[in-house]
Amino acid sequence: MQEIDSMAFEFETGLDFALKSDKNDVLNTYKNKFYFPQHNGKDAIYFCGNSLGLQPKTVEQSIQTELSTWREMAVGGYFKGTNPWLTYQDALRNSLGKIVGATENEITVMNALTVNLHLLMMSFYRPTKERFKIIMEAGAFPSDQYAVETLVKHFNLNPTDAIIEIAPKEGEKILHTNDIIQVIEDNKDSLAMVMFGGINYYTGQFFDLKTITQKAHEVGAIAGFDLAHVIGNIPLQLHDWDVDFAAWCSYKYLNAGPGAVAGAFIHNKHSSNINTPRLAGWWGNEEKERFKMEKGFIPKANASGWSLSTSPVFNTAALKASLVIFDEAGIDRLREKSEQLTAYLEFLLNQLANISFEIITPSDPLQRGTQLSLYFKERGKEIHTKMIESGIIVDFREPGVIRLAPAPLYCSFEDVFRFYEILKNNF
Numbered sequence: 001m002q003e004i005d006s007m008a009f010e011f012e013t014g015l016d017f018a019l020k021s022d023k024n025d026v027l028n029t030y031k032n033k034f035y036f037p038q039h040n041g042k043d044a045i046y047f048c049g050n051s052l053g054l055q056p057k058t059v060e061q062s063i064q065t066e067l068s069t070w071r072e073m074a075v076g077g078y079f080k081g082t083n084p085w086l087t088y089q090d091a092l093r094n095s096l097g098k099i100v101g102a103t104e105n106e107i108t109v110m111n112a113l114t115v116n117l118h119l120l121m122m123s124f125y126r127p128t129k130e131r132f133k134i135i136m137e138a139g140a141f142p143s144d145q146y147a148v149e150t151l152v153k154h155f156n157l158n159p160t161d162a163i164i165e166i167a168p169k170e171g172e173k174i175l176h177t178n179d180i181i182q183v184i185e186d187n188k189d190s191l192a193m194v195m196f197g198g199i200n201y202y203t204g205q206f207f208d209l210k211t212i213t214q215k216a217h218e219v220g221a222i223a224g225f226d227l228a229h230v231i232g233n234i235p236l237q238l239h240d241w242d243v244d245f246a247a248w249c250s251y252k253y254l255n256a257g258p259g260a261v262a263g264a265f266i267h268n269k270h271s272s273n274i275n276t277p278r279l280a281g282w283w284g285n286e287e288k289e290r291f292k293m294e295k296g297f298i299p300k301a302n303a304s305g306w307s308l309s310t311s312p313v314f315n316t317a318a319l320k321a322s323l324v325i326f327d328e329a330g331i332d333r334l335r336e337k338s339e340q341l342t343a344y345l346e347f348l349l350n351q352l353a354n355i356s357f358e359i360i361t362p363s364d365p366l367q368r369g370t371q372l373s374l375y376f377k378e379r380g381k382e383i384h385t386k387m388i389e390s391g392i393i394v395d396f397r398e399p400g401v402i403r404l405a406p407a408p409l410y411c412s413f414e415d416v417f418r419f420y421e422i423l424k425n426n427f
């Protein structure tokens with residue numbers, strides 16, 4: 001993992017500090033590339049990019065281009081459009097590869113997140129009589145829980161026997177890497193797969209994917225991750241860490257809009273092997289074979305060999321536009337700013353004496369991304385409603401957590417300061 005010197009940040013409580021930090025921020029113009037919801041005629045404070053990212057202003061043109069192609073060429077758009085639809089999604093793999101640390105061949109753009117988790121787990125979960133257990137974090141996102149539960153049932157296994165959930169120690173809110181490693185070790189003879197969230201959606205904890213993967217492999221298990229809250233938030237090295245597979249959605253930090261086309265990583269060692277088991281569809285076929293309409297599936301020898309269906313072009317157009325912004329800004333620079341913004345938010349939150357909450361996200365910057373989760377023993381929902389009424393867009397997750405995610409592409413130090421000032425003066 002990347003080294004972060006948390007002592008390098010020295011913050012102050014005044015507005016001057018925020019304005020000075022924005023002036024020094026090399027990414028400060030990126031805010032202008034996004035549309036903001038309005039509150040009393042001004043941009044709202046938007047700390048909800050962990051749920052749905054803002055709309056890049058370039059998305060409309062990107063969709064318009066494909067509308068024109070459709071209007072003017074109809075089916076010809078597949079082969080002769082400005083961006084031929086036959087391979088439309090392929091152009092996005094390079095940008096995504098830079099974000100997750102993978103080669104183009106290890107990336108595919110398809111479907112939605114839960115669908116992709118199912119597809120990948122179908123490929124990599126090969127239970128035997130001895131080895132059939134799956135380890136996941138307790139309190140994983142419900143869709144992941146349902147996916148794993150129904151997967152093991154599909155193999156006629158009992159979820160109680162087959163699924164091991166790792167919960168924080170009594171009285172704690174986050175997991176320790178050593179404890180995860182220990183559970184893997186304790187189940188070394190029966191473990192088939194570790195399927196963890198990269199960042200837990202509720203606590204905001206970022207797990208040590210490299211160490212978890214190493215340990216899973218040491219005992220002969222597969223390591224897969226749900227990166228919904230990581231992609232576009234924290235740079236990764238999925239290839240070098242030898243992660244087997246990962247899946248993500250594109251509507252959070254990737255800003256590709258509601259229900260945007262999702263993506264997946266399948267390590268080269270698996271994706272280059274056309275015999276790796278999978279559920280197939282014609283879009284995973286070699287292009288030169290695809291239109292022969294013949295019997296017998298011949299997958300592409302890369303992650304696109306998992307694609308099933310005709311690419312959803314309008315939906316993918318938004319992701320295409322958004323990834324141009326990521327290419328320009330660079331995930332490492334975004335992460336650098338994000339560490340500062342989140343640490344600044346944490347610093348200001350710790351100055352507040354008028355409301356009572358606990359920050360349950362790790363204070364260690366290596367164990368978190370942009371998000372801070374505030375746990376309110378009481379009044380959580382009421383405070384959330386008041387935030388919304390004050391023009392602060394954040395979300396609430398039962399029982400009592402408000403999640404704050406100042407995404408570095410479009411949030412400023414001044415936004416964080418204004419947020420603090422509203423809380424200090426009005427709550």
Ligand SMILES: Cc1ncc(COP(=O)(O)O)c(C=O)c1O
Nearest residue numbers: 112113114141143201226228249
């Ligand atoms: C961690 C995590 N996993 C899975 C999902 C479900 O994603 P989808 O509805 O795109 O399948 C979400 C949605 O927010 C999520 O946050």
